Amino acid sequence: MKLSVIEVHDLHKSFNGVQALNGFNLEIGDGVFGLIGPNGAGKTTLLRILLGLITPDSGNARVLGYDILDQSLEIRQNIGILHERTAFPEQTTPIHYLRNTVRLYGSDKDPEQLLASVNLTKQKNQKIEGLSAGMKQRLGLAQSLAGNPRLIILDEPTSNLDVASRDEVVDIIFNLYTTEGISFFVASHILSELERICHDVSFINEGVLLEQGSVRDIIATYTSNLLKISTTEPTLVSEYVTRIPGIVGTRTTGASQVVVRVEPSRKAESKKQIQEVLRNYNVPFYGISEDVGSLEDAFREIMRVR
Amino acid sequence: MRKNLRAIIAIEFENMAYFPILEGIVCLLVFFCVGTLLGGFMESVFIVPRSVYNGTGIEANILEAIRKDNTQAAAGPLISLPYVLSLIAPLLSTLSLTRPIEDGTLRTYLSFPVSRSTILFVKFLLVNLLLWGISMGGWIIQIVLGIPNFQQYPTLLFWSLVLLLNCMLITSTCFLVSMLSKRTETSLLFGLGMWYLLTMMSTNYNLSIQVRGVFYPVVMIWASIYYGTSYVSANQFILPIIGTIVLIALAYSACHLIFQGMEV
Numbered sequence: 001m002k003l004s005v006i007e008v009h010d011l012h013k014s015f016n017g018v019q020a021l022n023g024f025n026l027e028i029g030d031g032v033f034g035l036i037g038p039n040g041a042g043k044t045t046l047l048r049i050l051l052g053l054i055t056p057d058s059g060n061a062r063v064l065g066y067d068i069l070d071q072s073l074e075i076r077q078n079i080g081i082l083h084e085r086t087a088f089p090e091q092t093t094p095i096h097y098l099r100n101t102v103r104l105y106g107s108d109k110d111p112e113q114l115l116a117s118v119n120l121t122k123q124k125n126q127k128i129e130g131l132s133a134g135m136k137q138r139l140g141l142a143q144s145l146a147g148n149p150r151l152i153i154l155d156e157p158t159s160n161l162d163v164a165s166r167d168e169v170v171d172i173i174f175n176l177y178t179t180e181g182i183s184f185f186v187a188s189h190i191l192s193e194l195e196r197i198c199h200d201v202s203f204i205n206e207g208v209l210l211e212q213g214s215v216r217d218i219i220a221t222y223t224s225n226l227l228k229i230s231t232t233e234p235t236l237v238s239e240y241v242t243r244i245p246g247i248v249g250t251r252t253t254g255a256s257q258v259v260v261r262v263e264p265s266r267k268a269e270s271k272k273q274i275q276e277v278l279r280n281y282n283v284p285f286y287g288i289s290e291d292v293g294s295l296e297d298a299f300r301e302i303m304r305v306r
Numbered sequence: 307m308r309k310n311l312r313a314i315i316a317i318e319f320e321n322m323a324y325f326p327i328l329e330g331i332v333c334l335l336v337f338f339c340v341g342t343l344l345g346g347f348m349e350s351v352f353i354v355p356r357s358v359y360n361g362t363g364i365e366a367n368i369l370e371a372i373r374k375d376n377t378q379a380a381a382g383p384l385i386s387l388p389y390v391l392s393l394i395a396p397l398l399s400t401l402s403l404t405r406p407i408e409d410g411t412l413r414t415y416l417s418f419p420v421s422r423s424t425i426l427f428v429k430f431l432l433v434n435l436l437l438w439g440i441s442m443g444g445w446i447i448q449i450v451l452g453i454p455n456f457q458q459y460p461t462l463l464f465w466s467l468v469l470l471l472n473c474m475l476i477t478s479t480c481f482l483v484s485m486l487s488k489r490t491e492t493s494l495l496f497g498l499g500m501w502y503l504l505t506m507m508s509t510n511y512n513l514s515i516q517v518r519g520v521f522y523p524v525v526m527i528w529a530s531i532y533y534g535t536s537y538v539s540a541n542q543f544i545l546p547i548i549g550t551i552v553l554i555a556l557a558y559s560a561c562h563l564i565f566q567g568m569e570v
Contacts, residue, residue: 048569053417054570083417103316104310
C-alpha cells in the first residue's frame, strides 16, 4: 500500500468572510504531485496551512504522518519549502545564507554542493540582491534542500521566470525526484510544466477539490471528446460547425485553431460531417486532429463542467 | 535546538548588522564624544603670569580645574545615551519585527524548523543587547573619565540591570505595538509617541521617583547621581524594579501570544 504523503480532511478556512477553503479533501502518495487552480482558488492557503503558517477554521491534515496542528515543527523538519516570491535577506550572499539554513535544519549538507546542484556556484559570493529572479528561485530550491527533506512543497515555482529559467527549474525538480527520490507537491497555474513533471494532479477551485488523478488519465477522460481544427478563419469555422448535429460546443483558441466538443459516441461521424460541411461551404481549413489533448484542455473542460 | 538557536541568532544578527540605524547609532556616538571633547577642551582663561593665591600658584589651580571640567564635559552627554537609545528602540523593534512581516522574510523563517518562541526571543534578545551594550559602553566611559558621585556606587552590575530593564521595557512595548500594527509606519509612529510619553513622565517631578522609576528606570540612577543616596535610598529601588519587571513580563507575554497565533 502506498504511504500517504499528505492527507487533508474537510479543511475550511476563511479570511474576512471570504471562503478560501471550503471542505477541501486530498490524499497523495510519493511522486511529483501538482495542485492546479486559477489565481485565488485556495492553493497558497492550503500550502500555508500545511506548513503551520496559518490555522484552519476546521478540519485536519497530516503531512508525512505528522499532524499539522500538534506536530508542525516535525513537519517543517522533514520537508523543504519554496514560497511564491521567496524573500531572502538581500544583503547576504547565497553561500552564507545557505550555511545558516543548513545549521537551522541541523543537517550535514554541504552548502557548496547545494549551490552546485542548482547551478549557482559562480554566484555564491554575490549579494543576493544582485541575483536575477531565476537565480533567486534556484537559491530557493537549494534552500528547500538544506535539510534532508522527504517532501518539498513548491508554491508557483516558475511564475515570474522566463522560459529558459523555467526549464532549468523544472529540470532540477525532475532530477531531484529521479536521483534522490524526494517527493514534490507543486502548486501552480502553469499547466504545461506540471504536465511535464507530475505523475498525479488535482484541480482546486473556490476552495473545493474538483478532480484528482494521474495526468494521463485526466487528459484522456476530459479531452477524448475534443477535435481540433486548424484554420485561418476560426470565426467562420465555429459558425458552420455549430450547425452540425452532435456538436456539443466550440471554442476558438488563438488565431488559427478551433476546439470542437463532440458527443464521444459520435466522434468519428462528427469529424466526417465537419470535413464535409467546411468543404461544401469553401471554408479554409488545414486539418482536423483527434490527438490527445493537453492538461490545459483538461483544465478548461473541468472548469466548464464544474 | 542549540544548533537552531545559534543559526537563528546568526541570521538575526546579520539582519540587524545591515540596519542603516546601526550606522546611525555609531554616528551619534561619535558625534557625542567628539563634540563634547572639543567643547570641553576649548575652555580657557587668562592667568596673570606667576600670580599666587593662598601661597599656591594660581596657574596650577586653574589648570587642575580645567582638567576636571573637561573630563566631565567630555563624559557628560554619555549619560544621556539611554534617552537617545530609547528613541532608537522603536526604530530597531520595527525593523526587527515589522519589516520582516512586510517583506516576507518572516514567512521564510517561520517555514524553517524553528519554534516561534525561539524566533521572538532571539529578536527581543538581540535588540536589547544592542541597545544595552551601547548605553553601557557610554556609561563605562563616563565612569573611567571620573564623574563625581557616580563612582561612589560600587555595584556597577546593579546599574547595568536597571539600564537593561529600561531597554527591555521600551523594547517589549515597541514589539507589542509592532506586532499589533504589522505596519512599519504605524509601529514607528506609535513607538515614537510612546517614547515621548515615557520621557515626559520621567521628567514630571509631580510624580514620585518610584512611579517615574517604574516607567523609566534610569531616572532612579540620575536621581542618585545628582542628589545622592539620601534622595533615593536603596530600598526605594525595589518597588520600581518590580513594577518594571511586571510591565516587561506583561508586554512580552502579550507579544508571545500574538506571535504564536500570527498568520503570515
